[in-house]
Amino acid sequence: MPLTEQVKQSILVANSLLPQDIDRVMSTLLSAPVDAADIYFQSSHFESWSLEGGIVKEGSHSIEHGAGVRVVSGDKTGFAYSDRIELPILLEAASNVKAIVRQGQHAQHSIQTAQNWPQLYRPLNPLSSLADQDKIDLLKRVDAETRKLDSRIEEVMVSLVAAYDNVLVANQDGSLQADVRPLVRMNVSVIMVENGRREQGSMGGGGRSDYSYFLEGDRAMDFAREAVRQAQINLQAEEAPAGNMTVVLGPGWPGILLHEAIGHGLEGDFNRKGTSAFSGRVGERVASDLCTVVDDGTLPGRRGSLSIDDEGTPTENTVLIENGILKGYMQDKLNARLMGVKPTGNGRRESYAHLPMPRMTNTYMLPGQSDPEEIIRSVKKGLYARNFGGGQVDITSGKFVFSASEAYLIENGKITRPVKGATLIGNGPDVLTKVSMVGNDMQLDSGVGTCGKEGQSVPVGVGQPTLKIDGMTVGGTSL
Amino acid sequence: MQNQDEIRRLKDVVQQLLDEAKQQGATAAEAAFSVDNGLSVSARLGDVETIEYHCDQGIGVTVYFGQKKGSASTNDVSADSLKETIKAACSIARYASEDEYAGLPDPALLATEFPDLDLNHPWDIDAEKAITLAIECENAARHFDKAISNSEGASVNSHQGTRVFGNSLGFLQGYQSSRHSISCSVLAGSGDSMQRDYWYSVARNPVLLESAQFVGEKAAKRTVARLNARSLSTRQCPVLFAPEMAAGLIGSLLGAISGTSLYRKSSFLLDSLDTQILPDFVRIHEQPLLIGGMGSASYDAEGVATNARDIVGNGILHSYILSTYSARKLGMQTTGNAGGVHNLTVESGQNDFAGMLKLLGTGLLVTELMGQGVNRVTGDYSRGASGFWVENGVIQYPVQEITIAGNLKTMLRNIVAIGSDVDLRGNIRVGSVLLEQMAIAGE
Numbered sequence: 001m002p003l004t005e006q007v008k009q010s011i012l013v014a015n016s017l018l019p020q021d022i023d024r025v026m027s028t029l030l031s032a033p034v035d036a037a038d039i040y041f042q043s044s045h046f047e048s049w050s051l052e053g054g055i056v057k058e059g060s061h062s063i064e065h066g067a068g069v070r071v072v073s074g075d076k077t078g079f080a081y082s083d084r085i086e087l088p089i090l091l092e093a094a095s096n097v098k099a100i101v102r103q104g105q106h107a108q109h110s111i112q113t114a115q116n117w118p119q120l121y122r123p124l125n126p127l128s129s130l131a132d133q134d135k136i137d138l139l140k141r142v143d144a145e146t147r148k149l150d151s152r153i154e155e156v157m158v159s160l161v162a163a164y165d166n167v168l169v170a171n172q173d174g175s176l177q178a179d180v181r182p183l184v185r186m187n188v189s190v191i192m193v194e195n196g197r198r199e200q201g202s203m204g205g206g207g208r209s210d211y212s213y214f215l216e217g218d219r220a221m222d223f224a225r226e227a228v229r230q231a232q233i234n235l236q237a238e239e240a241p242a243g244n245m246t247v248v249l250g251p252g253w254p255g256i257l258l259h260e261a262i263g264h265g266l267e268g269d270f271n272r273k274g275t276s277a278f279s280g281r282v283g284e285r286v287a288s289d290l291c292t293v294v295d296d297g298t299l300p301g302r303r304g305s306l307s308i309d310d311e312g313t314p315t316e317n318t319v320l321i322e323n324g325i326l327k328g329y330m331q332d333k334l335n336a337r338l339m340g341v342k343p344t345g346n347g348r349r350e351s352y353a354h355l356p357m358p359r360m361t362n363t364y365m366l367p368g369q370s371d372p373e374e375i376i377r378s379v380k381k382g383l384y385a386r387n388f389g390g391g392q393v394d395i396t397s398g399k400f401v402f403s404a405s406e407a408y409l410i411e412n413g414k415i416t417r418p419v420k421g422a423t424l425i426g427n428g429p430d431v432l433t434k435v436s437m438v439g440n441d442m443q444l445d446s447g448v449g450t451c452g453k454e455g456q457s458v459p460v461g462v463g464q465p466t467l468k469i470d471g472m473t474v475g476g477t478s479l
Numbered sequence: 480m481q482n483q484d485e486i487r488r489l490k491d492v493v494q495q496l497l498d499e500a501k502q503q504g505a506t507a508a509e510a511a512f513s514v515d516n517g518l519s520v521s522a523r524l525g526d527v528e529t530i531e532y533h534c535d536q537g538i539g540v541t542v543y544f545g546q547k548k549g550s551a552s553t554n555d556v557s558a559d560s561l562k563e564t565i566k567a568a569c570s571i572a573r574y575a576s577e578d579e580y581a582g583l584p585d586p587a588l589l590a591t592e593f594p595d596l597d598l599n600h601p602w603d604i605d606a607e608k609a610i611t612l613a614i615e616c617e618n619a620a621r622h623f624d625k626a627i628s629n630s631e632g633a634s635v636n637s638h639q640g641t642r643v644f645g646n647s648l649g650f651l652q653g654y655q656s657s658r659h660s661i662s663c664s665v666l667a668g669s670g671d672s673m674q675r676d677y678w679y680s681v682a683r684n685p686v687l688l689e690s691a692q693f694v695g696e697k698a699a700k701r702t703v704a705r706l707n708a709r710s711l712s713t714r715q716c717p718v719l720f721a722p723e724m725a726a727g728l729i730g731s732l733l734g735a736i737s738g739t740s741l742y743r744k745s746s747f748l749l750d751s752l753d754t755q756i757l758p759d760f761v762r763i764h765e766q767p768l769l770i771g772g773m774g775s776a777s778y779d780a781e782g783v784a785t786n787a788r789d790i791v792g793n794g795i796l797h798s799y800i801l802s803t804y805s806a807r808k809l810g811m812q813t814t815g816n817a818g819g820v821h822n823l824t825v826e827s828g829q830n831d832f833a834g835m836l837k838l839l840g841t842g843l844l845v846t847e848l849m850g851q852g853v854n855r856v857t858g859d860y861s862r863g864a865s866g867f868w869v870e871n872g873v874i875q876y877p878v879q880e881i882t883i884a885g886n887l888k889t890m891l892r893n894i895v896a897i898g899s900d901v902d903l904r905g906n907i908r909v910g911s912v913l914l915e916q917m918a919i920a921g922e
Contacts, residue, residue: 049571052743055576055577055578056574056575056576057548057575057576057578057581058548058550058575059549059550059571059572059574059575060549060550060551060552060571061549061550061551061552061564061567061568061570061571062551062552062553063552063553063554063555063560063563063564063567064537064553064554064555065554065555066554075523075528076526076527076528076529077528077529077530078529078530079529079530079531079532080531080532080534081532081533081534082534083534083535083536083554083555093532096532097530097532099530099606100527100529100530132570132571132574133574135574136574136575136576154744155743155744155745157743191743191744191745191856193744198744198745198749198856198857199856199857200745200854200856240861240884242713242882242884242918242919242920243713243920244713244921244922273523273629273631274629275629275631275666275673275675277671277673353533353535355529355531389851389852390850390851391850391851392849392850392851392863393849394675394849396666396673396674396675397673397674397675397705397708397879398671399849399863399865399879399880400849400863401849401850401852401862401863401882402850403850403851403852403861420854420857420859421852421854421857421859421860421861421884422861423850423852423861423862423863423882423884425849425863425880425881425882425920426880427880429671473710473880473881473882473920473921473922474882474920475852475861475862475863475881475882475883475884475918475920476861476884476918476920477859477861477884477885477886477918478918479713479714479715479918479920
């Protein structure tokens with residue numbers, strides 16, 4: 001496979017490491033009775049450019065590489081890494097980590113390794129996809145054109161970020177799998193002032209592509225216009241109501257609700273350990289029959305997509321909830337083996353210096369039948385939440401929270417006034433059982449999500465159609 | 480204890496970087512090199528779960544061509560890579576715009592005294608010993624109460640590092656520091672009524688860590704206390720922030736008076752210098768030179784001397800939190816806070832935690848906050864909370880699935896009392912904080 005050869009060149013050959021060197025490290029790992037072992041090689045290039053106060057005042061560039069060595073025996077893991085990809089260092093790491101393996105553990109067995117999988121993005125280096133001068137010009141053009149959109153704009157901040165990640169996974173069966181992962185992101189935020197009141201608006205997007213993504217169809221200015229629109233709305237927003245009420249969630253990014261309230265609780269590690277509010281509930285009803293939720297790492301070019309996960313397993317479209325019934329969990333190899341199921345391609349890690357664990361890719365709800373306008377019309381009094389900031393969940397109690405960055409009151413079937421500072425809280429295993437209408441307008445988010453778990457950050461995607469939830473607690477200041 | 484040979488080795492690399500930057504035409508430069516080594520182990524259900532060996536290093540450089548600036552970093556410290564990294568930074572600087580405020584600090588403000596702050600205490604612990612300790616900690620939690628039903632495990636971490644910083648004004652300094660911790664997280668209850676909580680202890684000197692037994696028992700105690708939590712009806716009531724939560728509240732204040740938020744005009748405390756932002760009994764000061772403190776440092780991320788000073792006195796804001804760049808943007812002088820604050824201390828009042836509960840009387844004690852519902856531009860505050868309902872100073876029952884909301888500007892002004900129950904684990908040292916009233920939303 002040419003891709004594997006390309007990555008071997010950029011990581012192994014560049015560090016004078018030979019194929020037999022990998023075999024030697026692997027033999028050291030396998031000299032104890034382990035269940036699994038892998039070596040993860042990575043080389044990453046990253047850059048960011050940012051504009052503020054009308055000038056491109058900052059840029060940074062970073063190159064990192066290294067290798068992580070792991071053995072797994074039963075539910076025990078030994079792990080070491082180094083930023084020096086050199087044989088003696090890898091051998092030392094290997095002999096250190098296998099100390100985790102004690103007498104009487106499971107015998108080694110070989111695993112099935114997939115040989116072919118679709119490439120979901122082109123192996124591009126986004127950093128070199130645009131001349132530096134053109135990156136600067138893009139930032140300056142967005143700044144100048146954004147300032148023309150509204151005379152109340154006081155400050156514009158624009159950032160451009162690109163990453164180029166080469167990974168190579170050596171598994172215990174001798175297989176070597178490679179992936180080349182481009183990722184770009186752009187963000188525009190504005191501060192607007194009127195009569196002494198100051199509000200912010202922000203929008204961004206990106207995906208596994210190169211900088212040309214932002215030039216297609218004037219995408220960069222679409223972000224800017226949306227940021228300005230949000231700031232304009234915020235300038236008019238009044239205090240949010242507090243209490244329990246019907247909530248309609250808009251399509252797209254509000255799918256962060258699924259990510260927080262449902263997704264984390266369906267990650268394999270928590271369920272193997274029995275620490276999730278969803279533990280042991282496969283086959284049970286956890287949502288109304290209108291709800292089907294998937295985690296799909298196979299969408300071409302999306303921010304949360306991966307051709308293979310960080311353990312070399314091709315990603316899948318995994319059904320988590322089907323017509324309201326819990327179908328399964330997201331798995332990496334370790335948790336899949338211990339739970340007696342197949343890995344689902346959700347084994348992800350922030351870098352070579354972190355251990356993989358089950359993580360989401362793109363998590364979304366499939367479209368339903370209802371016209372979004374009909375959903376709004378059906379609500380006498382409630383909240384329409386169109387955009388969100390971040391969210392958080394306690395996977396054990398199931399309690400979650402997320403903050404609306406754009407929300408409106410619904411009064412007598414009509415969207416009326418914008419409100420600010422609304423926080424939605426609820427209980428993960430409960431919230432989807434209260435979904436009474438699902439829109440036909442499924443949207444994925446624009447490519448801005450970053451998920452944190454146990455201190456590791458990975459890019460993810462979310463999405464959903466318009467949803468009506470009968471009764472959620474809204475935390476505002478207006479009682 | 481400082482290993483001068485290791486510091487010297489890193490200094491040589493930083494000097495090479497500065498020389499190379501000059502070679503490549505930079506008019507000024509700064510560079511940092513850090514090396515960290517560590518061990519983390521975790522145990523779950525009485526047996527080891529993971530052993531991780533950490534070994535990280537990184538260099539970062541910033542170069543200036545007149546008023547133009549570029550930065551680059553790498554974890555590859557080979558000679559070729561150092562050259563490439565400088566080249567990348569220089570290339571960015573050439574494309575960046577002229578920024579009249581960019582540049583190294585005023586040489587007169589660079590630190591000249593480097594007292595030993597007693598930050599480095601390597602822990603003589605190997606994986607085997609760390610596992611034993613983690614198991615002991617988790618056992619203490621699991622056997623503390625019959626209600627403990629499951630565990631996320633206990634972990635023991637030990638990290639030690641060296642960092643060196645230099646700039647083309649001739650500043651070149653380094654020091655070693657250590658950080659060790661023990662933590663534990665357990666579950667109680669089952670099915671729909673499961674709860675989880677944790678506790679941790681962290682210290683620069685391992686002998687100052689709370690015992691594994693204590694950490695485990697405290698984690699268990701906190702978890703069991705959360706069982707049978709209910710929601711509250713929507714209401715207004717006084718709120719007591721436990722010390723760990725109060726640190727977050729003070730963190731939001733710091734964000735609003737930090738130079739970057741101020742010059743971007745994205746702060747709810749614009750133009751508030753010399754005005755009353757807190758009740759007049761509140762004093763907040765920075766103590767950068769505390770011996771063994773978690774946030775201690777004699778110089779900041781730019782080499783500027785840190786500055787023991789009052790930030791808030793008698794409730795009046797005396798000083799912003801500034802770096803060289805943000806200070807210049809605001810027409811002021813840096814406060815030695817490039818990279819953040821150092822042992823920010825909120826002066827405590829007379830009451831310990833029990834006394835604070837009495838002062839609260841009837842209201843909400845908040846022990847956990849969730850979500851990012853803090854708007855720094857407007858001060859709007861609305862977050863998910865859990866904790867305890869308190870009546871007449873006595874805890875009645877655990878509470879969850881509620882939000883607390885308000886506006887930080889008024890919340891800060893409405894602080895009624897600050898406790899003496901200071902949490903010393905972080906860089907913000909504050910006791911529990913009682914607010915007169917907040918909006919609670921629930922069932």
